Structure formats: structure tokens, C-alpha cells
Amino acid sequence: xxxxxxxxxxxxxxxxxxxxxxxxxxxxxxxxxxxxxxxxxxxxxxxxxxxxxxxxxxxxxxxxxxxxxxxxxxxxxxxxxxxxxxxxxxxxxxxxxxxxxxxxxxxxxxxxxxxxxxxxxxxxxxxxxxxxxxxxxxxxxxxxxxxxxxxxxxxxxxxxxxxxxxxxxxxxxxxxxxxxxxxxxxxxxxxxxxxxxxxxxxxxxxxxxxxxxxxxxxxxxxxxxxxxxxxxxxxxxxxxxxxxxxxxxxxxxxxxxxxxxxxxxxxxxxxxxxxxxxxxxxxxxxxxxxxxxxxxxxxxxxxxxxxxxxxxxxxxxxxxxxxxxxxxxxxxxxxxxxxxxxxxxxxxxxxxxxxxxxxxxxxxxxxxxxxxxxxxxxxxxxxxxxxxxxxxxxxxxxxxxxxxxxxxxxxxxxxxxxxxxxxxxxxxxxxxxxxxxxxxxxxxxxxxxxxxxxxxxxxxxxxxxxxxxxxxxxxxxxxxxxxxxxxxxxxxxxxxxxxxxxxxxxxxxxxxxxxxxxxxxxxxxxxxxxxxxxxxxxxxxxxxxxxxxxxxxxxxxxxxxxxxxxx
Amino acid sequence: xxxxxxxxxxxxxxxxxxxxxxxxxxxxxxxxxxxxxxxxxxxxxxxxxxxxxxxxxxxxxxxxxxxxxxxxxxxxxxxxxxxxxxxxxxxxxxxxxxxxxxxxxxxxxxxxxxxx
Numbered sequence: 001x002x003x004x005x006x007x008x009x010x011x012x013x014x015x016x017x018x019x020x021x022x023x024x025x026x027x028x029x030x031x032x033x034x035x036x037x038x039x040x041x042x043x044x045x046x047x048x049x050x051x052x053x054x055x056x057x058x059x060x061x062x063x064x065x066x067x068x069x070x071x072x073x074x075x076x077x078x079x080x081x082x083x084x085x086x087x088x089x090x091x092x093x094x095x096x097x098x099x100x101x102x103x104x105x106x107x108x109x110x111x112x113x114x115x116x117x118x119x120x121x122x123x124x125x126x127x128x129x130x131x132x133x134x135x136x137x138x139x140x141x142x143x144x145x146x147x148x149x150x151x152x153x154x155x156x157x158x159x160x161x162x163x164x165x166x167x168x169x170x171x172x173x174x175x176x177x178x179x180x181x182x183x184x185x186x187x188x189x190x191x192x193x194x195x196x197x198x199x200x201x202x203x204x205x206x207x208x209x210x211x212x213x214x215x216x217x218x219x220x221x222x223x224x225x226x227x228x229x230x231x232x233x234x235x236x237x238x239x240x241x242x243x244x245x246x247x248x249x250x251x252x253x254x255x256x257x258x259x260x261x262x263x264x265x266x267x268x269x270x271x272x273x274x275x276x277x278x279x280x281x282x283x284x285x286x287x288x289x290x291x292x293x294x295x296x297x298x299x300x301x302x303x304x305x306x307x308x309x310x311x312x313x314x315x316x317x318x319x320x321x322x323x324x325x326x327x328x329x330x331x332x333x334x335x336x337x338x339x340x341x342x343x344x345x346x347x348x349x350x351x352x353x354x355x356x357x358x359x360x361x362x363x364x365x366x367x368x369x370x371x372x373x374x375x376x377x378x379x380x381x382x383x384x385x386x387x388x389x390x391x392x393x394x395x396x397x398x399x400x401x402x403x404x405x406x407x408x409x410x411x412x413x414x415x416x417x418x419x420x421x422x423x424x425x426x427x428x429x430x431x432x433x434x435x436x437x438x439x440x441x442x443x444x445x446x447x448x449x450x451x452x453x454x455x456x457x458x459x460x461x462x463x464x465x466x467x468x469x470x471x472x473x474x475x476x477x478x479x480x481x482x483x484x485x486x487x488x489x490x491x492x493x494x495x496x497x498x499x500x501x502x503x504x505x506x507x508x509x510x511x512x513x514x515x516x517x518x519x520x521x522x523x524x525x526x527x528x529x530x531x532x533x534x535x536x537x538x539x540x541x542x543x544x545x546x547x548x549x550x551x552x553x554x555x556x557x558x559x560x561x562x563x564x565x566x567x
Numbered sequence: 568x569x570x571x572x573x574x575x576x577x578x579x580x581x582x583x584x585x586x587x588x589x590x591x592x593x594x595x596x597x598x599x600x601x602x603x604x605x606x607x608x609x610x611x612x613x614x615x616x617x618x619x620x621x622x623x624x625x626x627x628x629x630x631x632x633x634x635x636x637x638x639x640x641x642x643x644x645x646x647x648x649x650x651x652x653x654x655x656x657x658x659x660x661x662x663x664x665x666x667x668x669x670x671x672x673x674x675x676x677x678x679x680x681x682x683x
Binding site for chain 2: 006041042043045046050051053138139150157158159160161180182183187211212213245246247248249250251252338339441442443444445448490491492493494495498
């Protein structure tokens with residue numbers, strides 16, 4: 001049977017084609033590997049990078065003198081004491097080099113008077129964030145990396161390829177089984193090394209700012225392959241995600257840079273500023289940290305002072321039309337086409353799931369505890385601790401992607417000839433073949449139910465009651481989807497794809513809820529109403545593993561100090 | 568205020584063996600055609616196939632379809648309280664329903680028109 005199936009052999013398999021995956025592919029190829037770059041969507045289109053309209057933090061020192069150690073201090077401080085300092089160091093120390101490489105490749109960082117412009121962002125001690133005007137940072141990064149990839153003949157790019165399971169042989173990962181969406185057929189990929197660059201888990205939440213692909217599938221693949229996840233309770237909520245009126249053609253997190261530039265005011269339904277009630281007055285600076293901003297907004301809504309759609313108001317009505325045009329550029333016309341005139345109206349904003357601090361546990365070479373399995377980008381946990389410093393996401397994607405690509409290429413050179421049998425190949429193929437009697441599940445509705453549960457009970461404000469309710473709901477949904485896929489293994493069978501996604505989403509949702517329930521304190525993005533204080537004894541990390549189908553949770557302390565990184 | 572759009576959607580796996588299917592979709596002013604299609608998947612027919620990633624940022628450029636014969640992004644085209652005819656791109660190879668093969672040829676697993 002197996003030799004009738006489609007099969008591909010490669011040195012390095014990279015799963016996911018955002019900035020981390022593309023950078024990993026480029027670096028692996030330049031270290032002598034043949035690479036298969038797979039994405040469940042189109043290459044370089046579907047991940048989080050293309051959505052990143054914001055800024056990229058890096059100690060270039062082109063605006064004011066800077067050094068990576070200052071960026072590092074800010075990163076650790078934002079991380080509320082539990083960053084994996086070695087990973088944070090890697091991001092900050094190698095960030096400048098990656099940003100200059102992108103500059104050489106023509107990304108087009110905004111410049112002023114001949115130098116790359118760097119602006120302030122919340123949590124930074126000096127102007128440190130580069131960008132591409134206007135709101136074009138992520139698309140420019142994606143486009144630049146795509147153009148680079150296309151010139152490298154050792155990289156084979158394949159879109160519409162959804163990885164269903166990693167293949168194991170003698171406790172090593174030796175590739176993957178994927179569903180080719182366009183044909184509905186399974187594909188077996190044998191790889192000497194595999195890199196998970198699948199991004200985060202924002203799709204678990206009803207209100208989210210990332211693409212539909214970010215359902216945490218890489219976390220589930222890693223867990224089932226025997227890797228550990230770390231810091232899963234720390235989901236970053238972006239405080240002022242766009243809520244209403246309906247805004248299309250724009251990233252919902254677009255308001256932030258304008259708030260810094262123009263001093264956009266956060267107001268409750270009495271048109272009063274309110275953040276001072278929660279410890280941080282605006283003071284004309286508008287740089288409240290993300291965790292505190294989200295908390296303040298949700299508490300204001302809870303107190304009955306929210307806006308009609310359940311958020312608060314963001315107002316630029318104190319700005320002149322000229323100031324707005326100057327700051328927003330062509331964006332003001334896109335707002336107008338949505339019926340939004342900022343001189344006359346406020347918009348409604350609310351916290352949205354934006355980024356996952358937690359993720360796959362790796363060492364500084366981006367290697368997991370499972371031989372042959374690496375991770376890169378947002379999929380990695382640890383560098384951001386309990387709260388990510390703004391601007392670090394794209395930096396980390398580039399730095400971790402480059403490191404993972406190099407490590408995987410080196411690993412691929414060392415391993416002996418690959419076995420072409422795997423212990424779990426039949427089970428994985430069986431999930432795709434779906435020859436069992438079809439059952440009539442409404443999979444998109446089940447996904448929506450999970451998203452609502454996560455938003456309400458595992459969101460930015462948590463309690464034991466809510467978390468236990470969420471865990472019961474996850475149990476019910478897990479029973480409801482059963483062991484066998486819905487759908488008919490047809491071409492672009494969305495119901496079947498939803499089932500495979502749900503299988504991953506439910507496993508990952510459980511890791512978040514269990515880790516959140518276990519951490520009986522509040523820290524960074526993890527805010528417990530029943531344990532509102534940060535407790536010094538909790539200054540450690542929680543690790544999740546999967547053994548015989550059961551999750552296990554244990555504590556460990558990530559490296560807390562700077563070391564000389566192995567190059 | 569809730570209004571209704573009548574979405575008449577082309578369904579099928581080969582271009583000469585398809586059918587038109589109509590759904591009434593409730594919406595609020597400002598919502599997109601993609602919002603309507605996602606509503607149909609949850610409330611009427613989970614088997615409807617559509618291609619999208621970024622939902623409404625117009626960043627991924629994956630949700631191209633034909634609306635009343637014109638190529639649009641489903642995420643930025645607005646729902647309207649009238650009949651709207653939605654079809655797959657007529658200049659691309661059909662995969663299923665509103666999904667077509669839009670990847671650059673070098674990024675397809677099957678480089679030709681061959682299928683498994």
C-alpha cells in the first residue's frame with residue numbers, strides 16, 4: 001500500500017511559511033540542504049507575518065545610541081521575570097544583523113535623513129522600532145522573503161499542504177504525513193530534519209487579530225511527537241483591537257501606532273478616561289503595557305461602563321483633519337471607505353487574542369527534546385516570558401528562523417541514511433483516508449463554540465470557576481468530534497479540514513486552560529480574578545507534555561541569565 | 568439593524584457539473600461577503616468550500632471570487648440587501664465550489680493538470 005502513495009524525500013522539511021519558516025528555508029538551503037517548504041495555505045500569505053502592520057524592535061542604534069543589552073533588559077522586564085533569558089538574548093543580540101540582512105534584500109525600512117527611522121513603542125526605553133510605511137511592515141517582510149526564496153533552486157515550495165502528523169521512528173522525527181488540500185490525497189514526506197514554523201494559537205479565540213491558520217497545529221504536532229510545550233498559559237491580548245463599526249480591508253490591530261503618534265484617547269461610555277483607575281494614567285504618553293491595557297478595558301466593561309459592542313471607545317476627535325491626514329496617510333481613505341470619519345466619531349475597541357508567548361520548548365539551537373525536530377518563530381515558547389515586548393515578534397521570527405534553518409541543516413548532514421518506515425504512519429494515513437462511515441458533524445459550529453468558550457473563560461481575565469467550565473466544555477467537544485474524521489476525503493473538503501483542525505485546537509486549548517488553572521497567581525498576560533497578585537514563588541515556568549494520551553504539567557525554571565551563545 | 572442578502576453560490580467540483588444554491592444571510596451594514604460565506608458554513612452548510620486566511624485584513628489575497636461576474640476579494644466586497652451571484656474565478660482551474668487553483672505554478676504539488 002505504502003508504495004502506491006505519494007512520497008517526497010528531503011533533507012529539511014519546514015512547516016509554515018511566515019517570516020520564520022521562510023527565513024529557516026533560506027538558511028537551511030544556504031547551508032547545503034534540500035528543503036521542502038510546506039504551508040497549509042499559500043506560500044508567504046497565510047501566516048501572521050503578512051498581517052503585521054506594526055513595528056519591529058531592534059537595537060540598531062540608528063536613531064539614538066543603543067545596544068542589544070538595553071533591548072534585552074526591556075524584553076526581560078516586559079516578560080515579568082520568567083523569560084528564558086538565553087532565548088531573549090538570542091533575539092536581541094542577533095536582531096540587528098537580521099534587520100540589516102532584510103534591508104540588503106530590499107525590504108524598504110522607512111528612512112529619514114539617510115538613516116533607518118526608529119520609533120518609540122510601549123515598554124522600550126528609547127526609540128527602537130523600525131517599520132515600513134504605511135502599515136506595510138509585515139507584507140513587505142513577506143514579499144522580500146518570498147522574492148529571495150524564489151531564486152533558490154534547492155527550496156521546493158508547496159502550498160495547500162496541511163501537515164496532519166509528524167512521523168516517528170525510534171523516538172526521532174523523520175518527516176510528516178500531510179493532506180494535500182487540492183486533491184484530498186495524503187502525502188508522505190521523509191525528512192532528515194523537520195522545523196515547525198506554524199505560528200501561534202490565536203484562532204482558539206473568538207476575537208483575534210491573526211489569520212485563520214493560527215489554530216496552534218504546530219503545538220499539537222510537537223506534543224504528539226513527544227516534545228514539551230512551555231508557558232502555555234500566557235496568551236497575549238492586544239488591548240485595542242478594532243471592534244466596531246465593521247472595518248474591512250484593515251488589520252484589526254491597526255490603531256496602536258496612531259495612538260502613540262496622536263495620543264488617541266481611551267474613553268468609557270461616559271466619555272471619561274479610565275486607565276488611571278487600574279494604576280496607569282495616560283499622562284499624555286499613551287504607552288500602557290499590553291497586559292495592563294487589556295485588564296483595564298475588561299474591568300471597565302465589567303463595571304457597566306463599556307461601549308455598545310462590549311469594548312471601550314478610542315477617540316481622535318481632539319486631532320485636526322490635517323494632523324490625522326499627516327499621521328494616517330492613505331489609511332484615512334481606507335477608513336473613509338468603511339464609513340469612519342475620525343474627526344466626527346470614536347471607534348470601539350476591545351482586547352483581542354494577538355500572540356502566544358508560550359510554545360514549543362527548545363534550546364538556543366531551536367532544537368526540541370525530540371531528535372530531528374526543531375521549531376522557529378512564534379511557535380517557540382520562552383523568549384517573551386509572561387508578556388511580549390511590542391515589536392519583538394518579527395525580530396524573533398527572523399532570528400529564530402535563521403538559527404533553526406542552520407541547526408536543521410547541520411543535523412541533516414550528520415544523520416545516517418533515513419529509515420523509510422515509521423511507527424505511526426498507518427494511523428496518520430488513516431486520518432486522511434477517512435474511509436469510516438461519514439458522520440454528520442457541523443465542524444465550523446464546533447470551532448465557533450470552542451472559540452467562544454476560550455474567549456469567555458480562558459481569556460484575559462480568568463478564574464477557577466471559568467477555567468474549570470472551559471475544561472468541561474473541552475471534554476464535551478473532544479467527545480463530540482470522536483476518533484474518526486468528519487468529511488469525505490474529497491478535494492478541498494473543508495469539513496474534514498475543520499475536523500483535523502479541531503483535533504489539534506482542542507488538545508492545545510486544554511494545555512492553555514490546564515496551565516492557567518494551575519498558575520494560582522496573576523502575572524503578565526495571565527490575570528486571575530481569584531488570585532490577583534503576582535507571587536514571587538511563582539517565578540518559574542510550567543511545562544506540558546503528552547504521555548499515553550494524557551497531558552502532564554510540571555514546573556521548571558528557564559535559564560535566567562545571559563550566556564555566550566553558541567554560534 | 569439586520570438586513571438580508573440573497574447569496575446565490577456556485578457549487579460543484581467540475582465546471583460542467585455544478586449547480587447554483589441560494590441562501591438568505593442576515594447581516595449588519597459594513598459586513599463583507601466573506602462574513603456571509605462564513606455564516607453559511609456555520610448555520611446552513613458546513614461543506615461549502617471557500618479559500619481564505621486573514622479574514623478581513625486584505626493581506627493574504629486568497630479569497631478572490633467572482634461577484635456578479637467581476638473579480639473581487641470576498642473580504643472587502645460588502646454584503647448588500649439584494650441577490651448577489653458568487654462564482655469561482657472563471658480564468659483559474661476549479662478545485663471545488665468557490666475554491667480555485669490560484670497558487671503560482673511553482674508552488675503547486677502537481678505541476679501540471681494531473682491529479683492524484
